[in-house]
Amino acid sequence: MSETLFDNGAWAGAAPRLSVLVPFKGDDPCLLLDLLAREPMAAEVVVLDDGTADPDLTARVRSALDRSPLPARLVTLAKNEGRARGRNRLVSHARAGHFLFLDSDMAPDSSSFLSTWLALIDQENPAVAFGGFSLDQAPPRRDHALHRAMAGHSDCLPAEVRALNPEKHVFTSNLLVRRDVFAAEAFDEGFAGWGWEDVEWGMRVARRWPIRHIDNTATHLGLDPAPVIAAKYEQSAANFARVVAAHREVVSAYPSYRAAKLLKRAPLRRLWRPLIKAYALAELAPVRSRAFAMRLYRAALYAEAV
Template sequence: MISVLIPIFNYNTTPLVASIHQQLEMLPFNFEIICICDASTEFLSENESIKSYAHTQLISLKDNIGRSKIRNLLVEKSNYNWLLFLDADVFPKSKLFIKKYLDLIENRHSEVYCGGLIYKQEKPKSEKILRWVYGKKREEISVKRRKERPFQFVTGANILIHKSVFNSLRFNEEIVNYGYEDVVFIEDLKLNLIEVNHIYNPVFHLGIENNLVFLKKTKEGLENLYLLNSKNILKGENLKLLRTFRVLKILKLTWFVVLFFNIFEKLLEYNLLSSKPYLLLFDIYKIGFFCTVYNAKRE
């Protein structure tokens, strides 16, 4: 009935698989758990124990194929019609996490369900505080608010989708660099008028990167966002950053934003890497970097 699909890259996913497997075994439904390790170099021995669970397989790739291709490959390997995508660094809040999804499958009011993402209440160490603050403020969204903007607050870290819907769209394999492949997929859902049903069935996001890594990945993602947008792969109507950029472009103010960013980049980073980062400054940093990428590509 259900295939749980987990892409892995340099993360110990055994606790997640153990929890999900225990929940699945208590229910009278056919299931499988498929994990694909995308050429990881870390936690290899820890993840080997995944193979010991019934109806569970771990596939290890020699070459890294990227975040889009690995999700498509997971579906190709699956045997059941309902697909539950979970990121490797999450953990279900409830011991009834799987049961809640299976109840929805039996009733089948929708083809796509998003359970949501939450973060632990306790603050991490200061070197990881930026990612935690961002997650608490920008990703931990109430069901009510998610329902108001159903295509803006979808997370691929915890999503249940019928295979027929997935196969009609699939992840765009033109996307080989880091970032926004899930946003493209969600935008395709919207363009194809496929409803996303938001529910409260969250997972904790546990893989909190340190501030420097998060900032680096943010910039890599923004470079990819520019590429996807310039190729018209991603229109980004649900992305505030792109909407802001378009206004600046119309007003011919991108040069000013770039000038501001060049002057204040280090000061912005000083705050973002501190123990008290402000998300408003993070937003300014991102639009400044994005405009810098735009100007550089034009030259």
């Protein structure tokens, strides 16, 4: 696929120790780029526009990169490549020995975010490390209440908890990877749509290298309304099936797999599944019970894959 490149004035000749890799499609990454620019460290930023086709957004991103002291490149694609292939393409433009995958809707929680990653590289040269994410800077909104409750329960976990299942808590929202590790294990481009390509990558990598977990969080600002969460789960069912086929021995220990296995025996699943979804989308219902219903809905979708 053809790509258009834009480099800022600091790009040429730079020799960074860390490449920050930021894909986006439709989202505006400028806030993140401005926050990263506050730390003029030995890092570069490579941004991938994965087929947004919005000239105004392109102009804003170029302007953000122009004012950044960090060496920066924008890669613009005419058509969407997808999450796995897009991140693999980002790596092809990276020049450092370590890559930091950072989603465009993240915001570092510390003013020393990049320096913490660089210190870890200097001290340990880790193969893979995940910094975690939070909701600390995400503004409360009623239509995000369900996502906030679900993420707070299962995703916003301290390093010592994540380290109990290191491969499970590997997300490209805040993920450090050493160059030689990624050269051996890239993202599987057979995944399509949303979900599981980063966790599956973590399963493969964990067979060969340790996965380090630290507390160097970034806030997930891009919380979704409940209908978007449901749509993403519907997209992810085929990806979950791909993970089960390749890593059943690992994923069979996950609660989502065990719940799907139980629901596979339930009769008339396609009749009652929409009712569970409807309850999960009902904003007047208690958030805790809605979160349970949404997890149950996901398990009912995944039952087709187990």
